[in-house]
Amino acid sequence: MTRLLAFNAIVVALAVTTLGAIFGPIAVRKGRRDWLMYLYAAVYTNFALVTLSTLALIYGLVSHDFSISYVAQVGSRATPTFYTIISLWGALEGSIVFWAWVLAMYAAAVVWFNRKREGNLVPYAAVTLLVVALFFHILLVGPANPFLPVFPVPFDGPGPNPLLQNHILMGVHPPLLYLGYVGLTVPFAFAVGAMLSGEVADDGWIKVTRRWTITAWGFLTAAIIAGMWWSYEVLGWGGYWAWDPVENASFIPWLTCTAYLHSVMVQERRGMLKLWNLNLMVGTFVLTILGTFLTRSGIISSVHAFTQGTIGYYFLAFIGIVLVATLFLVAGNSDKLASDGRLDAPLSRETAFLLNNLFFTVFMFTVLIGTLFPLVAEAVRGVKVSVGEPFFNKMTLPMMVALIFLMGVGPALPWKKAAGPELKGKLLPGAILGVLFAAAALVAGARGAYSVLAFLFAGFALGVNVREFVVGANARVRAHGESWLVALSRLVSGNRRRYGGYTAHIGVVLVTLGVAASSTFKQEQEATLKPGESITVAGHTLRFKAAWGREEQQRQVIGATMEWMDGERVRATIEPRMNYYPTQDAPVPTPEVKSTLRGDIYLNLMAFKQDGSNVTVKVIWEPLVPWIWMGGLVLCLGALIGVLPGRKRTADAPVVVRAPALAEAQP
Amino acid sequence: MTTKKTKWGALAAVGVLVIAFGWLIYGGLDSNVVYFLTPKELLAKGAQGYDKPMRLGGQVKPGSVVWDEQKLDLRFAVTDGTGEILVHSKGAPPQMFKDGQGVVVEGRYGHDGVFKSTSVMVKHSNEYKAPAKGERPSEMYKSLMESPAR
Secondary structure (H helix, E strand, C coil): CHHHHHHHHHHHHHHHHHHHHHHHHHHHHCCCHHHHHHHHHHHHHHHHHHHHHHHHHHHHHHCCCCCEHHHHHHCCCCCCHHHHHHHHHCCHHHHHHHHHHHHHHHHHHHHHHHCCCCCCHHHHHHHHHHHHHHHHHHHHHCCCCCCCECCCCCCCCCCCCHHHHCCHHHHCHHHHHHHHHHHCHHHHHHHHHHHHHCCCCCCHHHHHHHHHHHHHHHHHHHHHHHHHHHHHHHCCCCCCCCCCHHHHHHHHHHHHHHHHHHHHHHHHHHCCCHHHHHHHHHHHHHHHHHHHHHHHCCCCCCCCCCCCCCHHHHHHHHHHHHHHHHHHHHHHHHHHCCCCCCCCCCCCHHHHHHHHHHHHHHHHHHHHHHHHHHHHHHHHHCCCEEECHHHHHHHHHHHHHHHHHHHHHHHHCCCCCCCHHHHHHHHHHHHHHHHHHHHHHHHHCCCCHHHHHHHHHHHHHHHHHHHHHHHHHHHHHHHHCCCHHHHHHHHHHHCHHHHHHHHHHHHHHHHHHHHHHHHHHCEEEEEEECCCCEEEECCEEEEEEEEEEEECCCCEEEEEEEEEEECCEEEEEECCEEEECCCCCCCEEECEEEECCCEEEEEEEEEECCCCCCEEEEEEEEECHHHHHHHHHHHHHHHHHHHCCCCCCCCCHHHHHHHHHHHHHCC | CHHHHHHHHHHHHHHHHHHHHHHHHHHHHHHHEEEEECHHHHHHCHHHHCCCCEEEEEEECCCCCEEECCCCEEEEEEECCCCEEEEEEECCCCCCCCCCCEEEEEEEECCCCEEEEEEEEECCCCCCCCCCCCCCHHHHHHHHHHCCCC
16 A cells, blocks of 8 residues: 555656646746746645655655565664664665655745746746656656565565664764755756746846755755764774765765855856856756766665666766756857956956866866776776775865865955955964964974965964954944944844855864864774773773673674773773674674864774673774864854845945945955 | 957966866876785786785685784785785774685785785675574674673
């Protein structure tokens, strides 16, 4: 029953999206705006149907209905309910259902909010969204069908992949990633809509999708950080980023999307880069589909690659269609995309944004080439190779450092042309802070050039961006006699995108400090210890107390109790474990991390004697790693500030908000 | 006229940038690609095989494992049936490491004929296979719980 309901809902959704995608353009061509309600109805109906199907599948999982192939594949009666529900995205087919649902939700929401807009932009964007939804429905009735019948119905199933049910973050990272990845379909659909309707010359598509793009970007950022956190907390190697193809797949579209968030400002302010922005958004979407292809087709083996099968060809065909179609659309509109403005001076905010885009683009291509190279090498030369951290670190560190530097320079530069003396004042606090940070790093023992530069520029960017808040709020305090906090909040709500952006910059600084410190000053050691023995790493002493075992609902656990000593006092107890799942022959190492503001003690149980007489543990001192997660939160806060509706401007408000900027521009 | 000139100038600049970028990427890949080899393939490389980052894949040769848990010193041989390479690694082997197990070791092959490994990974197939007696999680768990040394 559940199975038929869920499957038929997708079949009907397939029909509805097909009809909508054919009917929409006809309605627009005939100029029948009264017919558009049927197009939009298709979008809403699709949402209702996919919601129904998704809920049915979740019900099937929770009720252990093993007559559904997906439930038989990932379900098990022993799995706790939380992990049963989130196994919706624990394997290929379910993750495509979830994808289709998120897409249907975005489509319904964006159409609902913009249904009354004049012109043909929204109808064509709705058609584009339906076409993308159609592709995922085809996957669901074809190569990724989760609703196949199973006969005879098994009594129990194997349960989800142990790695995916070992940590609560599995309930956080995938949904965030989908919300980010799929959300980028919205600006893409409006970019295509703008090209189809010929409305590319004005910034309509950018303005309509501004909040949606920032929302998707915020989710994608959060997803990447949460993925790093998951890798750090679960995989036991003590790192958070390995340039694994799967990590790269989420990072590559983030790079182009971040470039876009900056370059649209050049278009809105100066009427430049129109063609570039269209291409950037189309490229970002194609890169999300490419990323899905890499992670879901089984072409790369990892925890994310679920299966091998024909689904890869569907993705490649879809990417090909999107590329060809958008190429024609861009070419057909190229005469309308001339720049209105031009670069006035080399020292201006426009230049900073251009360089920002140059670096982000080169960064993207570097990561993309490094990720795809092993596939190409194996296909062309038949050799098995991997491109590891040394390549990515060597190639991307210069660009990262340059981007962090730009993050400090950009906000200090005015549009059009900068004047020397005022620039000095804006850069000075940052420069002082940067030198302090770099000096601290040198004293602590950093010797690598990139490491010292990272601290220098992180301090610089922090100083410049924080100064913007301080100076702006001070000006309001002087002009209105407001208290400082009120002034700050009014300053931010008066120009949310600007201050949301600066907030995000501060988040990037925190992430940079965490990454730079942990990769420069990390210390690790392994030791085999008898009860009572201890090991000291970077001045932190850990004593092994005892090994123990315990039975849990779905697994058996062997652990070691370690005490983090402060002299004779026990500062904290840390229990790294190994989890044994009945369906898996290898245990899942489960490290435990104790965080402080200065850094983490990271413990992983490597081996133990069967009789409990000794254990081998790895101890890692990870300086400033929690700052990465805090930086992630600040980045999301920045996105949130950018998305929330701005304060209604009263008659005098624009003058008030602009006051400090004007005062600085004309000294 | 000037716009035409700037256009060509811009195009030339882009061309130079693309070439420079391609050259950098090529250089980066050339010196940092990690090859995946079996012992036979590595031995066939002769002097070409020394001191390059690579991944060596094969089985742990039965009876070759020497593990000093106090010094955390691990020595074993990787074989593919025809060739075999001695591997030296620091640190505890992964849980499933045992005779005959498929492994991938990452590191460099030294001139002394020993492969210096920085990481040892066990290759386990995703297909479920019943663990042998004594390796069953429940038994390992039981033996730990009942042991007098606790």
